[in-house]
Amino acid sequence: MHAVDPEGRRRVVAVQAGDRRIWVKRPERLTLRLRLQKGSSDKSFAREAVALHELSGRGLPVAELVAATPGLLAVADCGEPLRTILRDPARPADERARAARAGGAALAALHGAGVAHGRPDLRDICWDGSRATLIDFERYTPGPASVALMRTDLVIMVFAAVVALGPDAPELAALCAGYRRAAPPEPWQAAARLARGLARVAPLLRLLAPLDGKRGEIAAVAPTLRVLIDPPADGATDGSADGTADRLADPPPDASGNPRSGCAGAPAAITKP
Numbered sequence: 001m002h003a004v005d006p007e008g009r010r011r012v013v014a015v016q017a018g019d020r021r022i023w024v025k026r027p028e029r030l031t032l033r034l035r036l037q038k039g040s041s042d043k044s045f046a047r048e049a050v051a052l053h054e055l056s057g058r059g060l061p062v063a064e065l066v067a068a069t070p071g072l073l074a075v076a077d078c079g080e081p082l083r084t085i086l087r088d089p090a091r092p093a094d095e096r097a098r099a100a101r102a103g104g105a106a107l108a109a110l111h112g113a114g115v116a117h118g119r120p121d122l123r124d125i126c127w128d129g130s131r132a133t134l135i136d137f138e139r140y141t142p143g144p145a146s147v148a149l150m151r152t153d154l155v156i157m158v159f160a161a162v163v164a165l166g167p168d169a170p171e172l173a174a175l176c177a178g179y180r181r182a183a184p185p186e187p188w189q190a191a192a193r194l195a196r197g198l199a200r201v202a203p204l205l206r207l208l209a210p211l212d213g214k215r216g217e218i219a220a221v222a223p224t225l226r227v228l229i230d231p232p233a234d235g236a237t238d239g240s241a242d243g244t245a246d247r248l249a250d251p252p253p254d255a256s257g258n259p260r261s262g263c264a265g266a267p268a269a270i271t272k273p
Ligand SMILES: Nc1ncnc2c1ncn2[C@@H]1O[C@H](COP(=O)(O)OP(=O)(O)O)[C@@H](O)[C@H]1O
Pocket: 001, 002, 003, 011, 012, 023, 025, 063, 075, 076, 077, 078, 079, 080, 081, 123, 124, 126, 135, 136, 138
């Protein structure tokens, strides 16, 4: 499913250029109401071009920018979005798990370099059979990212995965493990702290259940918090899951109840919120 503008034109389309598949994207044409809600689409469009240019120049797993003008972005094909792959029963389970681990690791690579994506939905993480790549940087904030921004990325990715796959899916466990194995520990620790705080009020969400639409987003909140507090074990058969949980566990609180310096050993690229 691709976004369409108010006239019903597809805003993002794939075109074949010789033997290359290229995705061509135009700025969103927003109605006044959406413009007020979402801000200028021209700005976020320009932000995406700058992000792709800068981040691929740093060797990070982002889509290759082929061309950019104020009205058009052309981006190399990165395969299929995880949201499609991880829900495809026709694919072998181990292939789905591999894609999920690689997707988690791709976001981890960004975070390790001190970069936040802005909204890593499962539609914005692609897998081409050997490499996972992030696309759609319209919500990227330039400059070194705070732990809070990376925490937001993580909460968005895990929430999207719980909505799309369900809390018990092995692909969700693989996605989390792929992230945790390769990421600096601070964003997950911060997300787990946030989730522990929110878990206290989560029972109130039952009151909102009648408002839950077809996508089941309200029902996904409590399972998302549980995954962030107690990440599911990855069924990796290659031994790569070993030790992840211990290494990334939140440090025990000190006598004052504050977590012990969770940021010791943080990569220099990470800035505090
Ligand atoms: N480089 C790409 N490689 C593969 N698929 C892509 C690529 N760019 C866009 N797509 C497809 O088009 C969809 C929408 O593109 P995206 O850049 O995420 O725009 P939007 O702002 O509408 O979410 C993606 O979810 C994906 O399915």
